[in-house]
Amino acid sequence: MTEAAQTADVALDPRGISTRARILDSAEYLFSEHGVNGASLRTIVAHAGVNTAAINYHFGSKKGLLEAVFARRILPIAEERLKQLTACRDGDGRPPLLHQIISAFLEPGMRGRHGGATFARLRARMAADASDDTRALMAHYFDGSSTQFLEALAAALPDLPARDLHWRFHYLLGTMVYTMANPGRIQALTNNSCNPSDMDASLAYLVPYLAQCFQADPIPEAPLRFEPGHKTE
Amino acid sequence: MTEAAQTADVALDPRGISTRARILDSAEYLFSEHGVNGASLRTIVAHAGVNTAAINYHFGSKKGLLEAVFARRILPIAEERLKQLTACRDGDGRPPLLHQIISAFLEPGMRGRHGGATFARLRARMAADASDDTRALMAHYFDGSSTQFLEALAAALPDLPARDLHWRFHYLLGTMVYTMANPGRIQALTNNSCNPSDMDASLAYLVPYLAQCFQADPIPEAPLRFEPGHKTE
DNA sequence: AGCTTAATCAAACGCTTGTTTTAGTCAACT
DNA sequence: AGTTGACTAAAACAAGCGTTTGATTAAGCT
Incomplete structure (x- = not known):
């Protein structure tokens, strides 16, 4: 009552927990918007409406804050990925369908439940930063998660050589990361014919597209020579 | 002669040009290795063996230095992209082959002639940063360059709807950027079965693979429903 | 020769960064 | 009611940042 902040706008939460959560939310947003280096702790505390020392009190350091921001989202995402993968494994036939594997890998991180587009952008930034x-x-x-999905993909594509599988999984990651990182990129290029900031629409195209890419013929080891009469299809 | 730097270790170059070029080389390397924010001007001048003020003298600011580093490579790359595109357009039949378009877009930036893997990594960082x-x-x-390639792709794939073309070009960019950004990423994952730090090997797989991806069937607008009996191929 | 311009140097500028300190407030428990 | 401990507030810390300064040297020109 001595100061001015005891009115009603903090009545929603018992102080401590709210501060921690507000820092996490603000840091997630500002990290994803300006990069980890580009978002200073002072910007974050100002956005969260908390004190400068709060970050170091709760998280020890900026690095600790980043880890907390990251862990809060990535653990449920990894969990749901595996849940979806095993769910479709037990479903109908034995091996999960290619669509289902890819969807189980992409959907939990790109839809809105676990940070949505904001956290997706942060992941993409971190992947490149x-x-x-x-x-x-x-x-x-990320260590264990990827190998399990690689095994599921290998089971769903028994005729695809390991070399092709690995390259294509690498490209899947690139496609995913780029889509998460660059919302609104192709909009400018194509007069809004597609909208990658809408993760739902992105997924609706991305999953069946990637399934087709994985199913494409293996690429021969020797580089193709472009012969004059060669047709494009 | 009054100081100590007039001996012989700078005899290779008439001073001025050498300083500028050394700054550009060091900045390109350190920007690509630690990011633009992560590489300080002091680190750069130390690596280049020049004075602190040299950067602001030659390039005005850090932003100016980045632009100089970028322009030095990207202009020849853009030029060679278009040269390769028009070269294969005039070649045999009328429309360039799909492989050729994709190769003309990717090859100049990924092979060694224009900065090679170092500048490629910098481009990838900048795309995400x-x-x-x-x-x-x-x-x-990048403005004009992309649209010309989109038009060439559209001509080579007359049956592919614009929506699919745009998405797939977006994915091409993501695949390219991720491959340039993460050399050595899948190696750890796959026991060295593929090596993306070798840009030549990357291109040898990437170009025919992307060609197949562009040729895949269009994705229907309505999202696919996964019916129980649906096979993966 | 003398004047001018370009390039380099050591040193310092003001500012922001992440982090820490010191003092204080509030809620809860015995 | 009083004490304790979790938590916040405001200010300051040292270090690093990009940038600027003013002096010094080398080269070009008439």
């Missing part, structure tokens, strides 16, 4: 710390952080949280 | 300045810089240098 890639300081040593960031690289270690992502490697730590 | 995307502060307002970086975004404006890339937009300025």
